Amino acid sequence: MSGAGRGRGSVTFIGMPRSFRENAAEAMQDAQLGRNLRKATHTIRGKRARVVEELPDWAELREAGRAVKDHTLRHLDRYLLQLEEAVTRAGGHVHWAADADEANRIVTELVRATGESDVVKVKSMVTQEIGLNEHLAAHGITAYETDLAELIVQLGDDWPSHILVPAIHRNRTEIREIFRDRMAAWGRPAPEGLSDEPAALAEAARLHLRERFLSSKVAISGANFMIAETGTMVVVESEGNGRMCLTLPETLISVVGIEKVLPTWRDLEVFLQLLPRSSTGERMNPYTSMWTGATEGQRFHLVLLDNGRTGVLADEVGRQALRCIRCSACLNVCPVYERAGGHAYGSVYPGPIGAILTPQLRGMGSELDNSLPYASSLCGACLEVCPVAIDIPEVLVELRARARHPRSERMAMRAAGWLLADQARLSRAQRLAVRLRRLIPRRLPGPASAWTDTRDLPEIPEESFRDWWERS
Amino acid sequence: MSAREEILGRIRRAVAEAPEAPEAGIPRAYRTAVPCDDLAGLLAERIADYRAIVHVVPVALVPARLAELAAGKRIAVPDGLPAEWAGPAREAADAVLTDPARDELGAADAVLTGCAVAIAVTGTIVLDAGPGQGRRELTLVPDHHLCVVRADQIVAGVPEAIARLTPDAPLTWISGPSATSDIELDRVEGVHGPRTLEVVIAI
Known part of the structure; x- marks a missing residue:
């Protein structure tokens, strides 16, 4: 990690300094990875297509989603101030962070103020973007990932490879090895004679984390949506680890990118239809938590993060990337992602959306970031499935024009x-x-x-x- | 300059030349009401799709059914559960923990609650911490959630549910039991939330 100047994202995957093409060529040698990715992307894309088909008004929802996001981004200053006021009125505390370093400092100080040295975490891409876990570790605070896939990634000292299913590059046998070898170092060891059945592995994760949920005093989350009008935060999830983290600890710190704000409560009627169907291919995800300010006696801190987003907002072609609701539908239809896998993109944001978001957030200074706009055949499948109609091919072509050429x-x-x-x-x-x-x-x-x-x-x-x- | 002023300043400069995107220009041509003759039937079908257990029961028989389901279990209940349908369940249960503290929650085999709204199209029940629903942890820590839905609480789609709800209190939307597909995309019901969701729809 390097402090690459204020306003720029700073996290680069260690050991990934090469171009996308070289990373992809290496990934394609791994037959197991290829099978895993193919199964995952094809399964989810099939489920998505079925549940999207069910809604006769999908095109209208998508158009509304696009327009709500464009309107919000055009008036982002106003909505962030409204959100700040509403959260504060409801007893929450709002902090502003211009870049990764500032956000990490704020969160570290907030945790320190509680006197705790352990925190539990809900799956959050933005805290990976800023390298929060590493920063906390350097200050003596251990962050425990609680999403099953993130737990697999953390115990395996690994990187996420997909937005929705970050450990999709691992098979069940590898996961059992990771649990058997590494769980003890992080808390309750894996049960004796652990099998590689997914149900048994999920049970092992449940046992491993249960005591930690019940005893943790501080949790850190992201958020899928923030409602300016009411100050409400929304987290969608499947496993219940999110509910555990959001509900049980005395202090909750949510780190959220400024583009996640929506103007009104009513806007959720659009996005709670678009997101689950695009993401997991379900009519609705198992759990959605919504809370407003300090809830049920909890202390609540919201850290609003820029970290390069305002730079993207200033770009007349690229700004549409800020509409993204992180559903990962574009990954699952991308022929390049399916073959290269998530790690080749060298960023927490892989796939087509990563290919346009990462170079804009981090700049195109490195060989890798400079090569990302080429991680596409421009087939357009990503635009077709995007629930907020981001024209990813258009942005890719624009970024290619700006890339350094040999x-x-x-x-x-x-x-x-x-x-x-x-x-x-x-x-x-x-x-x-x-x-x-x-x-x-x-x-x-x-x-x-x-x-x-x-x-x-x-x-x-x-x-x-x-x-x-x-x-x- | 504070980060707040810096970010707001950057935003204003970034959008100064951007095309207008007025609120009035947001097209809301999607359906805000979905026609449906059998809300309870659709809800039952969609909840069952998530591999939850569903009972569709005439109102008069709800107390007896709940008593059957609670028999032999240690049941946690929130304050404000309607006595007319929860009374027999309380008697049939091995033990009743009313609004238990966190350290007692682990002792409950199941939790019995009502809900605020149910969404037929998506098979979702929504809890708003109102009477008969309790604090959020009450329906989270026990491994079995038994939830009663009244017919008048069922709406067809998400927009109707949003219109009925306010976010003043914390909301929990529940669509099936806790689940994960993180390992080779094999769906496993039950990770950290209740592994069994059992919904009684009173018609």
């Missing part, structure tokens, strides 16, 4: 520009090419080989069209 490509483009600018010059070059046509190799040498590795060079005809036209 010297050889820049030189070739300059040469082509010079050649095409003058008719006489072009004709002379064409005649030269015709004369040399037997000498031009099928594969270009040096850096230009990158072009011919994946493409055939066009055949050069015996006579150029211009010459033929003039002759006949």
